[in-house]
Amino acid sequence: MIGRVIRYGTAALFTVAALFPLAWMAVAGFKAKTEVVATPFQFFPEMWRWENYALLLGDAAFLRSLAVTFTGAVLFAMLSLAVNALGAYAFARLDFALKRTLWFVVITTMFVPGIAIMLTSFVVVTQLGMLDSLAVLVIPGAASGLQVFFLRQYYLGLPVALEEAAQLDGAGPWRVFLHIFVPLSKGAFVVVGVTSFLAFWNAYIWPVLTITDPELFQVQQYLATFRSDRSSEMGLLMAGSTLAALPVIVLFLCFQRHIIAGIRISGLK
Amino acid sequence: MLAPLLALLGVFVVWPLVHAAYISFYTWSFYESPVFVGLGNYLDVLTDHEFVGAVLRGLAFSAMVVPAQVAVAFVFAVLVKSLSRRMAAFMKVTIYIPAVISEVIAAIVFSLIYTHRGGLLNWFLALLGKQEDTAWLGESGTALAAVAVPAVWLGVGVASLIMLAGLLDIPETYYECASLDGAGPWTKMFRITLPLMKNIILFLLVTGFAASLQFLVLPLVMTQGGPVDSTTLPNLFIFRHFTNDLYIGYSIAAALLLFAVLGAVSAVIFRLVRSEKAMDG
Structure with missing residues (x-):
């Protein structure tokens, strides 16, 4: 049981470390320019904006x-x-x-x-x-x-x-x-x-x-x-x-x- | 059938290499006829404390990147071996995704994570109780390590999959016999897994070392080598001389010097690993 928890915990950690920067990048593309770097950190935007992607x-x-x-x-x-x-x-x-x-x-x-x-x-x-x-x-x-x-x-x-x-x-x-x-x-x-x-x-x-x-x-x-x-x-x-x-x-x-x-x-x- | 290969390698690899070796003995620029200076360029390079500094910094950078990469790859391999087939397939794809991302994009994303005010890393550390924000890329004490993290992130996928392939090659019967003799997981790790993985770990250390000494785009985009040269890795040092100097014998001598050694080391290791495989049949 403990072994399972450790295994899945480590697997989750690897997944987050590998994918988080990319996921954050993609989601931050929906943010206003003042929102990307802001405290407190919010993963998701206040409002999903398509402007950036549309503009590009x-x-x-x-x-x-x-x-x-x-x-x-x-x-x-x-x-x-x-x-x-x-x-x-x-x-x-x-x-x-x-x-x-x-x-x-x-x-x-x-x-x-x-x-x-x-x-x-x-x-x-x-x-x-x-x-x-x-x-x-x-x-x-x-x-x-x-x-x-x-x-x-x-x-x-x-x-x-x-x-x-x-x-x-x-x-x-x-x-x-x-x-x-x-x-x-x-x-x-x-x-x-x-x-x-x-x-x-x-x-x-x-x-x-x-x-x-x-x-x-x-x-x-x-x-x-x-x-x-x-x-x-x-x-x-x-x-x-x-x-x-x-x-x-x-x-x-x-x-x-x-x-x-x-x-x-x-x-x- | 061989002609296209030999022509392309000849014109774009072999000739440039020969030409580079030639230029390294001359003061050479695009505008003047070359003057022979013998080993002058090499002496200039070896006595230039900026070059020596860049090499030492490169070694420090390798010392951060390579062990981290190999250790992470090892943990990954041991983990994936213990997972179900479906989970293992998922993890193999996941760990490799950063490996297809460009250095430019990694540099952009990690720079934003490191932002001084309002950056993700500082926010996270503040949650854990850290008082002051750190300008990770703006202070010469932290900048090199801050560049090392995306270097590990980019390189760990390949290392992990090679490590895993090696681990899966160890016959399961070895572990079964050890279990019958009452060996615990740690004994198996130190008596079976690590000794049999020795070659692969060595291979990853050497190729990782050669690769880590060649990072150029990450420091170029993240810090331009600063602050005060604290992230001027060897290739960035040479690249800057290439693009700024009028006389390029110097930078060519530096590049050849650095990589004659590196190339020789990887060639030797490559031969060793291959010949051992050949003997195993």
Whole structure:
């Protein structure tokens, strides 16, 4: 009996610690600006106001940042899937010159922290004339050693017998990849795709460096700018944060089964 | 099939890294031709007390974030193992939700919680009998810890699920045998669970350490590194030099120095953990 109380008490504590800040954020979006931070604290607003949410959903700049970020995130997820899955397949199944050396290089890129190459990457994209375009956000980060590693592990686990029959019928590596590996990769692709989408959606530093055109502002950029320019509009700020967090939370909830299983695979196994 | 991967990694990771290593030996700016200075930049970095201060602050920050994160993850894993299947599924989703939230949003929400007058935290502590309000982000004594809390909040989901996966891998028969021999819950915890979880805890400590040293957006948005640099973590220090200095050899040397060490440590641990798994079959 006591054990049960402790168990459920601790579970409740974890739930509150994880979700309270987000719940408060969403509810504070319904408050007037003087109400968000006020003593005594009240979780619910005096009166539920839709103004903040309505204002943001009518704000062209905010909607554009959501749309641009969403488009970029979808393109980014697709590009990284294509590039990394092909690479992973090649490393898992094909023979080619310098395979070991190249694999070492791919693995090593996993351990290069963003800050170490941030400035020279900036030089590269400047010289390529990519600044202030969606391409500068989508292309440079798409290849990922970690994702190649993850997908290769998955492909190494698939039995070779699967493709042998197809190869006897004369299917080349592209056919084998597209018709045998891709259909079997659904779960792994969901993990990689969602991870890429999240990383793109939540990125802040790289957009700040490479995007100055307000037409291309990313949603995190919009929020951070809003916060520094109009810090007194707290209700509006919380509503904006809620709307910016909603897509990723929904995305996660849709695919939570795959993602949680994916952590099990990518963790140590 | 390999071409797109190698091209992208080459242009956007390998070349920038090589170029960065090259620049770190020069005084380099966008406007002038570079001048070779040998190890000059590295010496400047190592003798700069601001850089050393940022690194020490980074270590202090890690010392707050990582043990808290691993301890919470452990308690979570033990708890979830004892719950019914349905409750366990619910808790796994719940604990992971903060992990999908951006640092910018976490910074915004936690900054408001910390507000000096009328903030939620001060109101709550006043209920518990605390007399004076604290400006959590405005005082150099509390600001670093105040930034550490959202860092734990963001990172604990992944750590918890990895911990749980490890815990569930311990065969139930071990515990059953121990029970037959009359072992109580504490004996099982210290004789079975902790020794068998050693690798996973080590893995989480090291990856947590590497991740915690790289927080940049949280302090940037919450405090801009202040007050009086008390939240200027290593990456924020380097980022500021990047964006303010005309000559960037210095900041590149700092970044490479810091992360050569960090990268090496994580690579070694990664190899160790993997090879042990390989031996286990």
